[in-house]
Amino acid sequence: MNFINKLSAAWARNDSLLCVGLDPDLARLPARLEGQPDAIVQFCKAIIDATADLACAFKPQIAYFAALGAEDQLEEICAYLRATYPHIPLVLDAKRGDIGATAHQYAREAFERYGADAVTVSPYMGFDSVEPYMEWPDRGVIVLCRTSNAGGSDLQFLDVGGRPLYQHVAQLVAEKWNRNGQCALVVGATFPDEIAQVRKLVGDMPLLIPGVGAQGGDVEATVKAGRTADGAGMMINSSRAILYATPQEGEDFAAAARRVARETRDAINAHRRG
Ligand SMILES: O=c1ccn([C@@H]2O[C@H](COP(=O)(O)O)[C@@H](O)[C@H]2O)c(=O)[nH]1
Numbered sequence: 023m024n025f026i027n028k029l030s031a032a033w034a035r036n037d038s039l040l041c042v043g044l045d046p047d048l049a050r051l052p053a054r055l056e057g058q059p060d061a062i063v064q065f066c067k068a069i070i071d072a073t074a075d076l077a078c079a080f081k082p083q084i085a086y087f088a089a090l091g092a093e094d095q096l097e098e099i100c101a102y103l104r105a106t107y108p109h110i111p112l113v114l115d116a117k118r119g120d121i122g123a124t125a126h127q128y129a130r131e132a133f134e135r136y137g138a139d140a141v142t143v144s145p146y147m148g149f150d151s152v153e154p155y156m157e158w159p160d161r162g163v164i165v166l167c168r169t170s171n172a173g174g175s176d177l178q179f180l181d182v183g184g185r186p187l188y189q190h191v192a193q194l195v196a197e198k199w200n201r202n203g204q205c206a207l208v209v210g211a212t213f214p215d216e217i218a219q220v221r222k223l224v225g226d227m228p229l230l231i232p233g234v235g236a237q238g239g240d241v242e243a244t245v246k247a248g249r250t251a252d253g254a255g256m257m258i259n260s261s262r263a264i265l266y267a268t269p270q271e272g273e274d275f276a277a278a279a280r281r282v283a284r285e286t287r288d289a290i291n292a293h294r295r296g
Pocket residue numbers: 043045083115168169170171208209210232233234235236237259260261262263
């Protein structure tokens with residue numbers, strides 16, 4: 023099953039547009055994992071098990087692993103996800119961008135080493151830097167369009183022929199780059215007006231939308247701006263707000279993560295239709 027079909031099936035199966043981000047920060051892990059060599063694996067597996075029936079995707083951010091030299095733990099987590107929850111798409115957030123020969127190696131890393139269903143890439147170096155990922159036609163290629171950070175406007179809002187660059191990227195990906203129907207776009211929840219503009223340009227193309235939770239993006243505005251006619255079309259990502267949810271009485275970190283994931287999933291669902 024290709025990435026887009028797997029994502030559609032996960033939207034329906036879990037009645038969810040929530041993407042759970044896996045950004046393990048050693049300084050914020052539960053005390054009981056402190057000093058354990060596989061603390062990241064234990065933490066992420068517990069979060070995955072606690073939220074798998076509430077999520078349409080999991081999104082590990084590679085920097086949190088690479089910075090610690092913990093790529094082996096990322097490999098183990100990806101293998102666990104693929105074996106235990108094969109119906110849930112695994113999105114590797116790597117934001118790669120390089121010349122074709124190097125991009126091919128990054129694609130192998132994402133799709134072969136980690137077995138990701140999709141990977142995030144930058145459009146900045148043009149189509150020949152993105153094309154190598156398309157040698158894996160069953161995988162998703164998720165192109166940065168209008169990112170969630172304020173500084174994204176520095177370049178993404180530059181006027182190109184009477185409209186902002188992010189709109190040009192959206193149309194370019196939808197009309198030219200998406201040859202195999204495997205592309206998606208990143209648009210931040212912190213900019214719902216731009217989500218609406220992108221949705222108008224790209225039809226039903228899936229959008230990866232980070233920025234709810236810790237970054238303060240408005241769930242209702244995001245869903246109303248990005249939903250497709252069938253009330254789907256989005257992977258709305260939340261990482262820190264779920265991973266580091268404050269436990270209430272009787273909860274451990276995983277139960278707290280599950281509670282926040284459920285609340286976020288339900289808040290999204292409240293605005294998917296009508
Ligand atoms: O525009 C973007 C693209 C990617 N991200 C990534 O999403 C998560 C957000 O984490 P939160 O804790 O929910 O803020 C993180 O991995 C970013 O690298 C983004 O935030 N914005």
